[in-house]
Amino acid sequence: MYEVYALKYAERDTTACQFFYREASHAPLTLHYYVWLILGGPHPVLVDTGFLEDDARARGMRGYVSPAAVVERAGVKPGDVPLALVTHLHYDHWAGHSLFPAAEFWIQAEEVAFWTGPWAAAPAFRQSANVTALAGLVTLNYAGRVRILHGDREVLPGIRVHRVGGHTAGLQIVSVQTARGTVVLASDASHFYRNVETRQPVQIVTSLPEMLEAFETIHALAGAERLIVAGHDPEVAARFTPLEPGIIRIA
Template sequence: MSLDDISHPARTGPDELVPSRYALRIGEIDVLVVSDGVLPLPTAMLAHNADPAVRAAWLDDMFLPPEAFDWSLNVVMVRSGGRTILIDAGLGLDPDLNLPRAGQLIRRLASAGIDLASVTDVVLTHLHMDHVGGLLVDGVKERLRPDLRIHVAAAEVEFWEAPDFTHAVMPPGFPDALRATARRFVNEYRSRLRPFDDEREIAPGVVVRRTGGHTPGHSVVRLASGGDRLTFAGDAVFAVGFEHPDWHNGFEHDPEEAARVRIRLLTELAATGEQLVATHLPFPSVGRVAVEGDHFRWVPAFWDY
């Protein structure tokens, strides 16, 4: 089934009270944003280098709870030039961290009528567990085609051989879970990995480019067709990063470089006017970037039915 066939909402089950997928087109490229669920995380993770009072004021202005709130998990399916591409794979199974509302991707792809065997390529923005775990769910590997290509930056694979969490500030349990999931993923899929150095075209108009920052091999995916453009930014951009791009996220392995990457990317997106999707922006996270004074502003797209 092509992505064209699922551009309109299908009947949802009793446990799906809100939409969990959103389709759009970038020129001749079909795009489907799929929600993998949400991660409840401490609000301090948004900005561990910020004054707590300033951070609390931002949360209050955004009508968000002061201690913890739900981070969206967005995954993207793309079809271009006869290739069907999964960009990131969600959390998968709960890694003993009490995250029961995440890891919905495989079920939601099935409800959208997407056969895992139709996926020709997987692009991973990085190897954090909420981006690769869906491929570790029991039975998934056996359903994937034997010639599946998994594209990930070579620097990312190298980093996870001996990850350095010196500059990250994560809740207890997360470092061990991240390390174990990345190790398991590389061991299980090593023969299908297609590492790249800086940039690679996956299909017509679909290019993955390494940015670094969040992790050494963190990458973004740019889509371009017929004058339309969209960037999937992975974890380079969080909701707070528009107004405070210099705030450090707790999962960033090089916070200073991550801030520089974020500012460069947002500046570019504001200049081009292209659309943006990111992993942890509120679903479906489709929008654009504007410059407002000395910071940025996220402009969510109007939903197109």
């Protein structure tokens, strides 16, 4: 049985109208930034890689610590992570890849195609990109460290990725069997609990129907236990078990 941890490495303030789809409210909204760690299998599995100091500075982050430092505090040396599931290629999920020098990165084909394709540089999308980190994807691929996936698949017995799209072209989420039930790492298929629980989209989107479908997929995977881990919600710490600052045990 696996154990799952949410590891927080930064936070940032925005407003509801800047974030939720067709939202009029200017109410303040705080995003927390996480990577996730799955332990208890033959080796650790990291989900997403966070970002480096450059994005922390440029994007007005508060309380930034290196995602590698949080992973190490959770008991895993960053150089000992052989596998990282990359939910999507936005800067806050991909730009920290160099922190994990032994990892193979598993990414959906449509996600790779999108960020090397005709719409990546459009203003609506490029604000979510770290171009240097995206260029590194090509280098890593030639080094044999990228596995390009086509849809849902098993990662290890009891761990699966599920391609949902919606927020980005090839967004994938992760389900993990634990002693408490199935944990669903929703990443940015549901930034906040409000998204998946009220079916309210976010403004950053490649396909609205796929985003809505993803909410249903999350509910179906989570079942009655509802062990859903939203991608950027401070409430993760309230719904699950904080062990020390920045380290939340999910199951």
